[in-house]
Amino acid sequence: MTLKQTFKIAAKSILAYRSRSLLTILGIVIGIASIILVTSISAGAADLILKQVRALGGKTMVIQPGQDPKGPGDFSELFTDSIKEKDYFFLNKEKKALDLLTVAPVILETLSVQKDNNFYRANVIGTTEEMPQILDVAPESGFIFSEEDVKAKASYAVIGDEVRQKLFPDSEALGQKIKIKGKNFKVIGVFPKKGQVGFLNLDEVIFVPYTTGMSYLFGRNYFNEIILEARDEKLVPSLAEDLKGVMRSLHDIKTIDPDKDDFHISTQQEALERVGMITDILTALLLAVAAISLVVGGIGIMNIMLVSVTERTKEIGLRKALGATNSDISLQFLIEAVLLTSAGGLVGILMGGGLSFLLSVILSFFLKLEWQFIFPYTGAVVGFVVSAGIGLLFGIYPARQAAAKNPIEALRYE
């Protein structure tokens, strides 16, 4: 019997039991769809993070409190207060000597902002006049506060586009007063609509001098981070090392042991590595979930194929009586199983692709993320091959059962 004929017979019997075939492949469909969904999401997330990291520029370095997080669940950096004003002062003073272009401290919190009866929860960031430079943005009207304003703890605010729209729906914002935590701030600059820049959405921020922020808004005297810009991208690796030394001496740390540090320095390179780590974890998780659902799906296939073999005992007997060899029969059932699971794989790929696309639309529209839909071609190919493989693996036993039937006993079967 030719392979083409065998395929035809297998396809025919699948179509003859349409609803059962559909139910049979459900496990495979779900397994493959989740592979596609998770690969697409993790590729999308990696893409998003990479975009943000790149937006900061290769020259950027960030000093953060606490040790380098050991994994995605390590939040120790959130609970340390080691980066203080004196660190910033020193780095800013030695800027030139250290080959740095800019040094900007960051202290931030989400706070409610009020203008008359309008409220908005903004990302309030205490920093210096150098921050916009690092982000490569400038107010579209008005100005950024000056170095003197920072020293003088001026109550000035530069606001993002969305903040302006929400607080001043139909009046000019510039020169007006807004209230943050009961304190009045004068709007001296308004940013143009810009969306995501690096890790923050510029439209939702309010920049205030960090000095003012520390005294009146945040109730603490340590920073979330200090952002630095190197003179040249090539200097970053050696600069990161130099900065470690500087920070250790500033913090009286005598050993050169990363485990003893109370700060860590991130560079773009490092951020990229971290993205890789997160993707790896997601992939491992995905593999575990997919493997479980596929094994379950495979057992389902085996079950249904065994039922099908029993139901078609007479047909098997007849085919053998008319000249089918054992391998003709086992191949017929094996191909049937493989066709079933590959069809399941295809449906799963389409479904997973569709769901990921939908998700990307939801994420970009409703969460205003620059989320890009990425169809995981490798995932699709792997998913298809795996689903066909499942059919092959779990089809062997039923196919053997079919082939082992004695023709006369099979013909007698009622």
Add this chain to the structure above:
Amino acid sequence: MKTKEPLIRLENLKKVYGEGDSQTTALLDVDFSINEGEFVAIMGASGSGKSTLLHILGFLDKQTSGIYYYGGKNNLHFSEPQLAALRNKELGFVFQAFHLLPKATVLENVLLPLAYSDEPESQWERLAREAISAVDLNHRVDHLAVSLSGGEKQRVAIARALVNNPSVIFADEPTGNLDSVSGKKVMEIIHKLNSLYKRTVILITHETSTAEHAERIIKIKDGRVVSDEAVKNRRAAEDDYSK
């Protein structure tokens, strides 16, 4: 025929079904030979072992003991693929219970043995239509097997048995489920297969009138051969035996 070796030769054939207390001896001490081109009828009461014998002769089952030579070769020495090929190409089987695929058309049913043959696919439909035409069912080619009458089903089964041009035809009570008119038509076809086309025919029946189409009648009782005689007044193909 040049050689002396008969097509089929049985020595002390025995078939026992089941084990222990539920054992049934279906065949015992069966010895006979059938030559190529012969038309042999096997007769006997229900349960006497006729079908069992035919299944062993047709390589659908194996004996418990004794020897079955087919063309001089011991049937236990054929490999599984060889047996499948024999069933496919050399033997045509017409079953007591038709055994058609009910949801397939007449044409599809007759195509079935061709799918396992080495006949090129381009020839399949032509051969199947020829076989269907030989049993006079051209007008039913695309009908589903379930929708046919008993006589028509039996003729489809015969067409299916003929399609690979076998040299031996096994027919297990081909007229058993048919009325006399359909039965006559079926026997006419089988008779001509032997007299015109020189096929070896081994036919099971319990009706003497049907058996008299054959040249020779072997009678079985309780699994043993009780008589083996030539037919004196052999019927003609078109003979009306319905009375």
